[in-house]
């Protein structure tokens with residue numbers, strides 16, 4: 397099919413194309429155009445670097461203003477969860493949530509509350525952090541809560557409603573492929589802290605273990621270095 401479409405055309409590589417014009421005028425004009433274009437490309441590249449630096453500075457300031465640690469609260473869709481003891485919160489406001497526990501009302505202030513009606517809207521709050529990661533900063537997204545409260549749903553999502561992890565990967569790869577001025581390398585790890593032990597969720601499981609169990613190969617130790625930093629083995 398492709399061969400038929402090409403019939404009658406001769407493909408000549410650009411570098412081996414030479415123009416023989418009697419007065420040479422067009423050739424000179426062509427060279428002039430090329431150098432003008434190259435100059436324009438250099439100017440645009442330098443402008444892009446300048447704008448990129450300003451964007452990074454603005455994003456750093458925004459993240460400083462919003463706070464480097466941000467807490468979001470997501471109210472699970474109670475009819476979907478298997479938790480029969482789960483109760484709706486007493487009140488839900490934009491940045492405040494009140495719940496009743498053993499008859500006592502407790503109020504919590506957070507950066508943003510996502511109510512039951514919210515689908516995967518919390519991803520919008522994650523987007524600026526991803527950009528910051530591409531700028532070279534260390535970032536961490538942590539889901540915390542009781543069993544059955546929607547941590548896996550929020551982080552992984554379902555086939556129809558992708559969660560934070562797959563959407564973040566899409567976003568990171570999309571930005572990296574658009575940016576021809578830098579090269580990016582990606583590495584991923586996924587950990588779960590449960591009852592004081594740390595599990596590597598990406599470690600291959602032994603066939604004898606059920607999918608919900610974790611064998612010793614994926615139990616990791618948390619170590620403290622001499623300088624006081626915390627490291628996870630593996």
Ligand SMILES: Nc1ncnc2c1ncn2[C@@H]1O[C@H](COP(=O)(O)OP(=O)(O)OP(=O)(O)O)[C@@H](O)[C@H]1O
Nearest residue numbers: 472473476477478542543544545546547548549550
């Ligand atoms: N916002 C929500 N909308 C729809 N379904 C939800 C929502 N939150 C949780 N669910 C559903 O509730 C159930 C429990 O959620 P999930 O498995 O994400 O909880 P979890 O916090 O990861 O639990 P565990 O700590 O036991 O692993 C799942 O069936 C999930 O699909």
